[in-house]
Amino acid sequence: MSDASLVERSADGDAAAFGVLIRRYGPLMRAYAARILGYGDGEADDAVQEAALQAWQRMERVEDPDRVRTWLFRIAANKALDRLRRRHPHLDLEAVPEPPTDRTVDQVVETRMQVDELAKVVRNLPDAQRAVWVMREVGGASYAEIAEQTGMSAAAVRGSLARARRTVLEQMEGWR
Structure with missing residues (x-):
């Protein structure tokens, strides 16, 4: 199902459609938030959870349903930046695990x-x-x-x- 269809259904209150969007982009949002925050002690997960809640509450405000990924990333970035502003900087940055490959x-x-x-x-x-x-x-x-x-x-x-x-x-x- 396309992002645009999922956005339209989510805006109409379809929680299952919204769940598909979050399953589709949630891991990327988490990696994005973790990079902004600079470490991975669960704070990125909290930022993404807050972002998902805000997105669900504002789904009807999506102007371009085909660009929902960018919209979700913007919300996740804002939540991560809010957390970054509230804390003292820490110096532990975890790399995102690499997918398996055929490399030596x-x-x-x-x-x-x-x-x-x-x-x-x-x-x-x-x-x-x-x-x-x-x-x-x-x-x-x-x-x-x-x-x-x-x-x-x-x-x-x-x-x-x-x-x-x-x-x-x-x-x-x-x-x-």
Whole structure:
């Protein structure tokens, strides 16, 4: 069933249709929230649960049902950012598990080491830079969407993202 059909049915109160949407995008929303928050002690799960509740309550407000994924990610990002603002930054970032592949053990280990190093670099970014970098590079959000979600100006988003990218590139230089 298409996202648009599920949105329409959910907006009419069909909990089963909404459940399909959350099963479809919930794991991605959780990974997105975990990256924004910088660690995985259940806070990302709480943010996604709050996002799902808000989405259910506001399903009739979806302007473009074909873009419900973006809409859900925006809500999850907002919930994660709310949590980020309320807490002292922590430095433990968990990598999202990789799906099984046909790669050799050496390739898997090397990739895992690269991901771990990237996680450390991202974890050590200042909160605002980390949030902007994750929203853009992981979530694919536009500058305007990031500005709206963070309350920053578009120029501040560009500057913060540029600083974050520069730090990531400098720190990851050894992996090129």
